[in-house]
Amino acid sequence: MSGATASLAGRKKISQAELDVMITAHERFIAGKPGGKGLSTRFLDLSGLNFTGRNLSDADLSASIFDGAKMVGTRLERANLFGCDLRGADLREAVLIRADLRGACLRGANLASADLTQADFREGQIAVPHPRKGLNSLIHQKRAGDIGHANLQGATLADTQLDNAHAFAADFTDCSLKGAKLTGANLKEANLEGANLEGAAVAGCNLEGANLEGAVMSGVDVSSAKTTGAKMGHMVAAPSDDAIARAPDLLRALVANNHWVTTGGKSGVPARLDGADFRPLGEHMARLKLSLLSAKGACLVGMNLSDLHLQGANLEGADMRGVSLRGADLRGARLTGANLTKADLTNACFGPLPLGGNRSNPTHLENAKLRYAIARGADLTGVLLDGADLRGADLTGARIDERSLAGADITNVVGLED
Numbered sequence: 403m404s405g406a407t408a409s410l411a412g413r414k415k416i417s418q419a420e421l422d423v424m425i426t427a428h429e430r431f432i433a434g435k436p437g438g439k440g441l442s443t444r445f446l447d448l449s450g451l452n453f454t455g456r457n458l459s460d461a462d463l464s465a466s467i468f469d470g471a472k473m474v475g476t477r478l479e480r481a482n483l484f485g486c487d488l489r490g491a492d493l494r495e496a497v498l499i500r501a502d503l504r505g506a507c508l509r510g511a512n513l514a515s516a517d518l519t520q521a522d523f524r525e526g527q528i529a530v531p532h533p534r535k536g537l538n539s540l541i542h543q544k545r546a547g548d549i550g551h552a553n554l555q556g557a558t559l560a561d562t563q564l565d566n567a568h569a570f571a572a573d574f575t576d577c578s579l580k581g582a583k584l585t586g587a588n589l590k591e592a593n594l595e596g597a598n599l600e601g602a603a604v605a606g607c608n609l610e611g612a613n614l615e616g617a618v619m620s621g622v623d624v625s626s627a628k629t630t631g632a633k634m635g636h637m638v639a640a641p642s643d644d645a646i647a648r649a650p651d652l653l654r655a656l657v658a659n660n661h662w663v664t665t666g667g668k669s670g671v672p673a674r675l676d677g678a679d680f681r682p683l684g685e686h687m688a689r690l691k692l693s694l695l696s697a698k699g700a701c702l703v704g705m706n707l708s709d710l711h712l713q714g715a716n717l718e719g720a721d722m723r724g725v726s727l728r729g730a731d732l733r734g735a736r737l738t739g740a741n742l743t744k745a746d747l748t749n750a751c752f753g754p755l756p757l758g759g760n761r762s763n764p765t766h767l768e769n770a771k772l773r774y775a776i777a778r779g780a781d782l783t784g785v786l787l788d789g790a791d792l793r794g795a796d797l798t799g800a801r802i803d804e805r806s807l808a809g810a811d812i813t814n815v816v817g818l819e820d
Contacts, residue, residue, distance in 0.1 A: 413467060415447040425456050432459055464502075484526055485545070505545040508552050514814075515556045515774060515794055523547030523567040556744065556774035556794045576743050576773050578724065580704075596743060598724055600704060618703055618723065620681075638703055638721065645679035652678055653686055656695075663691035663711065672696070681705060713755050714763065734763035740770045747777040753801075754784045778817075792818075 424441055431438030441461040449469040457477040464484040471491045478498045485505045493508075496516045504526030525546040550570040557577045566586040573593045582602045591611040598618040604627045611631040620640040655673040662670030672694040679701040680687060691711040698716055704724040712732045719739045726746045734755025754762035762784075769789040779799045788808040798817035812818055 413445050413447040415449075416451075418451055421448065421451050421453075425453070425458065428461055429457050432457065503547050505547060507545075507548045509548050510551045511549070512553045513549075513557050514553050516554070516558070518557060518559045518562050520561045520563075521559070522563045523549070524563050524565050578744060596723070598704065598744070620703075638701070641679050641682045646682045648678070649682035652680065653683055656683075656687060656690055656692060659692050659695055660690045663693050675700065718766075732765055734765055736766045737770050738766045738768045740767070742775050743771050743773045745772070745775045747775055747780050749779045750777070751781045752783075752785045753781045 424439075424443070427437065427439040428441035429438075430436070431440050441458060441463075443461070443463050443466045445465050447467045448471055449467050450471060451468075452472040453476045454472050454474045455476065458481055459477050459479040460481060461478075462482045463486060464482045465486065467487045468491050469487055469489050471488070473491055473493045473496055475495045476493070476497070478496060478501050480500045480502075481498070482502045483498075483506050484502050486503075486507070488506060488508045488511050491508065491511045493511055493513045493516050496513070498516060498518045498521050500520045501518070501522070503521055503523050506523070523546070546566045546568060547564070548568040549572050550568050552569070552572045554577050555573055555575045557574070559574075559577060559579050559582050561581040561583075562579070563583045564587050565583050567584075567588070569587060569589045569592055571591045571593075572589070574589075574597045575593050576596045577594075577598075579594075579597055579599045579602050582599070584602055584604045584607045586606040587604075588608045589612050590608045592609075593613045594617050595613050596616045597614075599622050600618050601621040604622060604624055607627040609624070609627050609629050609632050612629075613633045614637060615633050616636045616638070617634075618638045620638065652675060655675060658670040659673040660670070662672060673692070674696045676696055676698040677700060678697060680697070681701060681703065683705075685706055687710060688706050689709045692715060693711060693713040695712060695715040695717075697720060699719045700717065700721070702720060702722045702725055705722075706726045707730055708726050708728045710727065710730045712730060712735050714734045715732070716736045717740050718736050720737070721741050722745055723741050723743045724745060725742070727750045728746055728748045730747075730750045732750060732752050735752070752765040752767070754764045756762050765782075765785045767785055767787050767790050770787070771791045772787075772795050773791055774794040774796075775792075776796045777800050778796055780797070780801070782797070782800050782802045782805055784804045785802075786806045787810050788806055790807070790810045792815050793811050793813045794815070796816045800817060802818065
């Protein structure tokens with residue numbers, strides 16, 4: 403490797419130019435093009451180098467140093483990052499689906515909005531170069547994944563294996579940990595405010611001093627976890643027995659609303675279900691026509707509402723975190739103060755609802771929470787977003803003409819034209 407120089411603990415440091423050549427060959431390899439070669443950087447020092455936007459899927463990067471590397475939007479699906487040092491790396495919006503991160507150190511890394519679905523942070527036996535003899539004499543140590551003090555705001559860690567991992571004081575605000583394995587993990591003083599832990603396994607997990615305010619805890623048993631000093635107010639638990647018992651009545655009311663729409667008002671009636679917990683209905687709401695539904699303050703967390711017709715509906719203050727509204731029609735709906743954090747709004751229609759003549763009703767999203775929401779290809783024409791929280795939202799390809807954003811927080815919004 404020309405130009406390489408001796409580096410940390412016997413590892414070799416390579417230049418940005420050398421790295422670019424290697425990654426280009428790897429990208430050709432995974433695309434099946436001539437001249438391709440699978441990437442292997444085992445035991446290299448890659449600290450501070452730029453990987454932004456590159457495709458390293460299935461690469462063998464094990465035991466390498468990425469300290470302070472720039473890896474924004476880097477694709478690392480199924481990559482072997484076993485035992486890597488990624489301290490301080492910038493991995494915002496990186497794709498690490500099913501990546502092998504056993505024994506890896508991501509202390510202080512920025513993983514905001516990254517996708518770590520089914521990634522593996524479990525304990526691994528790490529080969530460490532001898533402090534004097536370097537790579538010629540390896541020392542083997544057992545080490546669990548370390549994401550202490552890391553920024554994971556808005557990240558996706560669904561079904562991620564974090565058993566016994568170290569996540570002291572990590573920031574998991576608004577992230578998804580659905581089905582995550584956290585047995586024996588150390589999340590002491592971690593910030594899990596608004597996070598979705600539905601179905602997560604937390605037996606023996608250290609949550610002392612952690613912030614779980616507003617977290618979704620449906621199906622989570624914390625009886626054997628350490629929770630001394632944890633903030634656990636306003637958490638969303640599993641549907642109550644009363645909510646489950648009420649589900650058939652809710653469904654009948656929604657079917658009547660659907661019938662009212664499809665018959666042009668000749669039969670049926672718009673439903674008035676303010677404050678209801680719709681989660682026990684499962685998939686039964688999808689694709690219904692629910693114009694003028696009133697569900698103020700309702701709970702619809704994590705539901706599939708794809709292609710739903712909600713023209714003119716009133717969902718003010720509703721908890722709709724993580725819902726799928728792909729292709730849904732919400733023209734003229736009232737969503738003031740609703741929580742749509744990490745909602746999938748792909749191709750949804752939020753434009754004005756025609757009322758005849760030259761009149762129309764705009765869609766109201768004032769003071770709504772749309773943090774890390776995905777609204778790619780959505781129609782946001784004329785939508786009122788005054789005071790809304792859009793931090794980290796993805797509006798790529800969205801139509802946003804004549805919108806109102808007075809006082810809105812648009813920090814790190816993707817796809818919003820000036």
